[in-house]
Amino acid sequence: DADVTQTPRNRITKTGKRIMLECSQTKGHDRMYWYRQDPGLGLRLIYYSFDVKDINKGEISDGYSVSRQAQAKFSLSLESAIPNQTALYFCATSDPVAGGLTDTQYFGPGTRLTVL
């Protein structure tokens, strides 16, 4: 979805390096998410944010941190990258529907990260 962009699209880094993945959206959504996907597996939630003052840990937050710089921007940092953080990383945004009873998530194109 072109409304959600991620940079970089591909990144190769070395163990111990700090890296940042960035996500921007033009959908005007308050809610943003970071997921990772490993080969043959589903998505796992790393962090999510309901607005600029709200940050929440997801299922697998250890080794990661996030920053919500503005409604439209949500960054994911790996403080000291390790090889098992090699994965596809997706950013998503969502908008509640049905009076807040559910929501629909829209995903960016992904960042392929390789940690050597």
Next chain:
Amino acid sequence: DAKTTQPTSMDCAEGRAANLPCNHSTISGNEYVYWYRQIHSQGPQYIIHGLKNNETNEMASLIITEDRKSSTLILPHATLRDTAVYYCIVRVYNAGNMLTFGGGTRLMVKP
């Protein structure tokens, strides 16, 4: 969120309708049925969702049985670009707001 069961893979001829089934026999009254798809290594793409009634949009139709224990996603005129893994998810909004993708159905559209 309720568990879903989908066939591992399906084939469909280009131009024909693709009917992808999903069983969700333990669905609860406030859970919605969602369909997403993922084309190889791209970001998952939202397709459609519904609660009780059948739904249609520009991409697909969603047929939910009266007892809500199963549903079918219909792509009316499949194209080669519809080749993807299709995920059926049942969920209610919650504080975790996490999408849980199961195995999905790998749809292969053939010329």
